[in-house]
Amino acid sequence: MATILVVDDRATNREVARMTLDDGGHHVIEATEGDEALNLARRWHPDVVLADVVMPGMDGYEFVRRLRADRETATIPVLLYTANYLPEEAEPLAAAYGVTRVVAKSADPDELLHAVEEALHEVPNVAMAPHEVATEHLRAVNAKLVEKVLALDESEARFDALADVSPVGIVSGDTALHATYVNPRLADITGAVPADLHGHGWLSCLPPDQADRLRREGLPPDRASFHGQVTLATGQRWLQITLQPVTENESTGFVATIDDVTTLVEAESAERRRIAERFDSLARLSGAVAHDFNNILNIILSFSEFTQEAVRDAIGTTLDGPTAEPMLNDLDSIHRAGKRAAHLAHQLLTFGGREVVKPTVIRVNDVVAEVRGMIEHTIGSQITVATRLDTGAGYVLADANQLSQVLINLAVNARDAMPHGGRLELGTSPARNPAGLPPGEYVHIAVRDQGAGMPPDVLERAMEPFFTTKPLGGGTGLGLATAYGIIRQASGDLVIESEPGAGTTVHIYLPATGLPMPPASAPVTAEVRGGRTVLVADDEDGVREVAVRILRRAGYTVLSAANGQEALDLARRHPGAIDAVLSDVVMPHMNGPELAAALRDVRPETPVVYMSGYAEPLMTGPGVLDEGVTVVGKPFTRDELLAAVHASLTTPAGAPQMTS
Known part of the structure; x- marks a missing residue:
């Protein structure tokens, strides 16, 4: 196991080198700059020194020159570890100082370990006279300095271009939160001249309580976000600030972005208001509907009770005109209330664009x-x-x-x-x-x-x-x-x-x-068609019973089913003809459109008439039905139902019929 002295001003570079050398079984000591490394070299006399080339104060070449100038450390093998020079750029001067090898920081870890083994078995050899080495050193450093200055100029120009067109404000400064740079966008957001944003001026972008806390506590150790409404020269604005410390060994400053999110916040607030208004409208709508329907239901329930009492009192007596008149009046009140409810339901469907129309x-x-x-x-x-x-x-x-x-x-x-x-x-x-x-x-x-x-x-x-x-x-x-x-x-x-x-x-x-006016059509009458058979399907017992009674009184033979599947089974079993099907739209097990589709295989010539209080499942557009679809709207009258059934029996297949 060899002792390796790693010299680099960046902690992350030292850590990477330490991990590689530890894996190779070596003992590592560290130095952050040249003078510290020279003292450690004299004290510990390491087996190999691994030094960065570009360091503040004393670069790698100057470090090697001083190492070689001291008789105590002159024979220590040195490897240069660089990310700024290419190995072929650094090797001539490195060889002149007796450096064993130049290793790129991007090289594979095995290459670094191999270079250490090579250095352990070689004796350093200084190839140039001191004055020649100094001249070559100066030439190499100057060449790299020019290269880095040009690269820095290009990088700064690119940063300036990006910052100028940035959609967010950008500010940077020191550890005391004093801004030394602001981009044009920040001036646009705040309405202030850039000079007024330098120093602590940029803190006006934070709500006062957050700005005071930041001044009091100083630069946070990690990224921090701030959000709030502030008063600027441009008015009341909502700003989102992200503050990022810039650290390397010690904190060296900060970078912050300031995004004007006023439009977004106002849009979100407007959407919340719209949602609240929508709920308020729905609450008023439901309250008004409940109010009107409760009034109607009160009429229906009360007058039906009056009628029931009158009928009970009339049992065993002769029902003459004077006795029947109050009952008929009560029934008329119930009938009028039902018509009011139907009209209100139609109005609600019309308002929602869900009423069947006949364009x-x-x-x-x-x-x-x-x-x-x-x-x-x-x-x-x-x-x-x-x-x-x-x-x-x-x-x-x-x-x-x-x-x-x-x-x-x-x-x-x-x-x-x-x-x-x-x-x-x-x-x-x-x-x-x-x-x-x-x-x-x-x-x-x-x-x-x-x-x-x-x-x-x-x-x-x-x-x-x-x-x-x-x-x-x-x-x-x-x-x-x-x-x-x-x-x-x-x-x-x-x-x-x-x-x-x-x-x-x-x-x-x-x-x-530009469509032509249609020819006038004869009105459809509710003609009684005795001897015809109609299959009625509705899961609501009361509605099904009403339809069955109306059709039977009109002379039709009626088959009754409580849902679509039951109606399909009846259609398959019935030995005679079924001239029409009267079906609800929404039913359990099988709905009306599904029943109609299944009947096309069983009885393809049988027309289907739908009855529904809400026919949207049958619509192809706002209130528009598929061609050939017949709907009688609930609640329906005797004449409306008979007219719809009669029309289905007398209209050629595929012709549109709409009754409501």
């Missing part, structure tokens, strides 16, 4: 003219209704009934906004590329009133479901929400323009179409 090519001017005729004599004599119809306003693909509903809702709102009378105008015109919609040709409908107008806070919430400024009982707050849902479902947009004292204009934009 056809319609001429907008015709719809507006028809609506004017409907409202002119019902909206109130104090309101003057006028139209301004542009003949260039063409055709759109929309549900005519729903568009009429939108215009009527807007007319009612306009009337309520003009309690003392005024003018209501419905206008049309062609439009191109309206804001917020895909580029193209559109038809513009404007509904203008001379009412009081809306302040900004009301205008912002005007289309929220159940939001209303009308007095209690004056409206549900679903009119504008429903209108907005209908127009959006037709791929259009509804925009409200209003100012206090200047009235309100509602702008509707619908995509224009």
Whole structure:
């Protein structure tokens, strides 16, 4: 085992060399600079010295010269260990000083161990006279100095270029946190001139409490992050600061990056506000829906109890007109409440864009003219209704009934906004590329009133479901929400323009179409078709019983199943014909579309009619059904159900039928 003196100013280099030499079975002593190494060499007289070439104060060549000049240490073998010189650059001068070998720091560990073994078996030989060695030393050092200066200039130019275009601020300085450099981006972020950011000026980028703590505690030993809002010349900004100590043996300074994250923080805050507002809207929506449905349920439950009591009291008596009339009135109240609930459900589906629609090519001017005729004599004599119809306003693909509903809702709102009378105008015109919609040709409908107008806070919430400024009982707050849902479902947009004292204009934009107007079709009647067989599938017992009763009273033979799988088994077992299938959409075990697909293999000619209160699984777009799909909406009336079944029996396969 040999004793090796390792001389290097960098601790990491000494550690790497120690690990390699320890693995080779050698004993290592360390020195951080030349004078310390000379003293250790005199004291311990190591077997080999492994010295770095470039060191502060005394480089490796000067160290070897002094080592050779001392008779006590002149014969100690020396290896030079370098990362700055190539071995072929260092070897001539190294040989002149009697250095056994020059080893690159990037060399394989085995090469270093081999060089140590070589040095242990050689006697140093000084090849040049002292003055010649000094001249060669000076030449080698100067050449390397020029090379390093040029490399440093290139590195500094590259750093300056990177720092100048950096998207984050950069600051560097000493261990006392005094900045000696700041890049242009930091000046942009802070709005300060670079000179004001030197010293402790850059600490203005930290929140005051964090800056005070940093001044008090000094440079942290490890990377540290700071985040907060600060007041700068550029205003209130959110900054993210990362502080990194620069260490080598001892701390020599720091580097910090300052990132302006104001836009990100504000976007996150806005998103949190949007989420909170969305939850608030949902809470208001659910509360309003619960309120309305609870009222309706209260009517249904109470009047059904009244009817039950009346029927019990009438048992054993003759049911004449006076006795039956209160019962019929109670049943009528239940029926009206049910219709209110159905209307409310349809409005909610429309607002959400999930109501089944029947889009056809319609001429907008015709719809507006028809609506004017409907409202002119019902909206109130104090309101003057006028139209301004542009003949260039063409055709759109929309549900005519729903568009009429939108215009009527807007007319009612306009009337309520003009309690003392005024003018209501419905206008049309062609439009191109309206804001917020895909580029193209559109038809513009404007509904203008001379009412009081809306302040900004009301205008912002005007289309929220159940939001209303009308007095209690004056409206549900679903009119504008429903209108907005209908127009959006037709791929259009509804925009409200209003100012206090200047009235309100509602702008509707619908995509224009070049498709031809469809021919008029004869209305479908609920004709009774005795002798036909219909298979009914619905997992809701009450709905299934209603459908079965309606069909049987109309003369149909009815097969009943509680789910899709049971209906499929019935279709396979039934020996006779099944002329139509009436199926719910969502059922356990097998849903309606799956049942229809399975029936194509069993009874391919049998049409399927769906009944559903929420037909989204059947939709190919907002409210649009696949071609040939027939849906009767729940809750349905006797006539609606019979009309849908009759249509399926009389319409050629593949033709679209939609009933709701």
